[in-house]
Amino acid sequence: MTPEPLELVIFDCDGVLVDSEAAAQRVLTEEAARLGWRPTEAEADAFVGRRFHDLRAVFELGSGRALPANWPAMMQANLIAILPESVSLIPGADLALKGTAASGVPYRIASNSSHQEMAIKFAVTGLSRLVAGRVHSAQDVGIGKPAPDLFLAAAAAEGVSPGACLVVEDSRPGVLAAIAAGMACVAYVPSGDGTEFAELGAWPLRALAALPTLFDVPRRGRRA
Numbered sequence: 001m002t003p004e005p006l007e008l009v010i011f012d013c014d015g016v017l018v019d020s021e022a023a024a025q026r027v028l029t030e031e032a033a034r035l036g037w038r039p040t041e042a043e044a045d046a047f048v049g050r051r052f053h054d055l056r057a058v059f060e061l062g063s064g065r066a067l068p069a070n071w072p073a074m075m076q077a078n079l080i081a082i083l084p085e086s087v088s089l090i091p092g093a094d095l096a097l098k099g100t101a102a103s104g105v106p107y108r109i110a111s112n113s114s115h116q117e118m119a120i121k122f123a124v125t126g127l128s129r130l131v132a133g134r135v136h137s138a139q140d141v142g143i144g145k146p147a148p149d150l151f152l153a154a155a156a157a158e159g160v161s162p163g164a165c166l167v168v169e170d171s172r173p174g175v176l177a178a179i180a181a182g183m184a185c186v187a188y189v190p191s192g193d194g195t196e197f198a199e200l201g202a203w204p205l206r207a208l209a210a211l212p213t214l215f216d217v218p219r220r221g222r223r224a
Helices: 021-034 041-045 052-063 071-085 093-102 115-125 149-158 172-180 195-200 208-214
Strands: 008-011 107-111 135-137 165-169 184-188 203-205
Touching (some): 165 172, 172 184, 184 195
């Protein structure tokens, strides 16, 4: 699936490993209502996969109001407050991680979410041990998806070239970031036909647990 032999799988967090996007949407929807803005369905859908930092300008434009410099931090605090009772494991996510490890391919996590948010999400869903020492946040590189920087940083940390990486994503910004980084991409689409992602150049995937069956991996004894 990659231009080079597969040497690293990079998983997104939200919507791929952890079901937390509904919580983020709730925080943003409540904030829009507070500001007197009623975003269209298309506008609300465009919130998915983006950092609060990047959404500040969107909310200012939509509401016609200037927002304080600490608005992203305020939204993050609101999200963190509801995360413990608002997140769950994506079906098959743990099997995908374990199956990737069993195949001999290293994996990393690369997310627009902050490290603090992800720590809660992984603790609640029981993934902390599986992802320890492998987590990258957009806050590390100063820019989020759809920029490729986060994925490139994950590849550099593993010491592999972008062409040897496979990204697992579920959002348009994430797929665009993977393509911009020169990486192959699988788009997790548990429902729908995945046409939008296929048109961007990603392979739709229905079941996460089936991910390792897609690998064409030379047995090199690499660590997992």
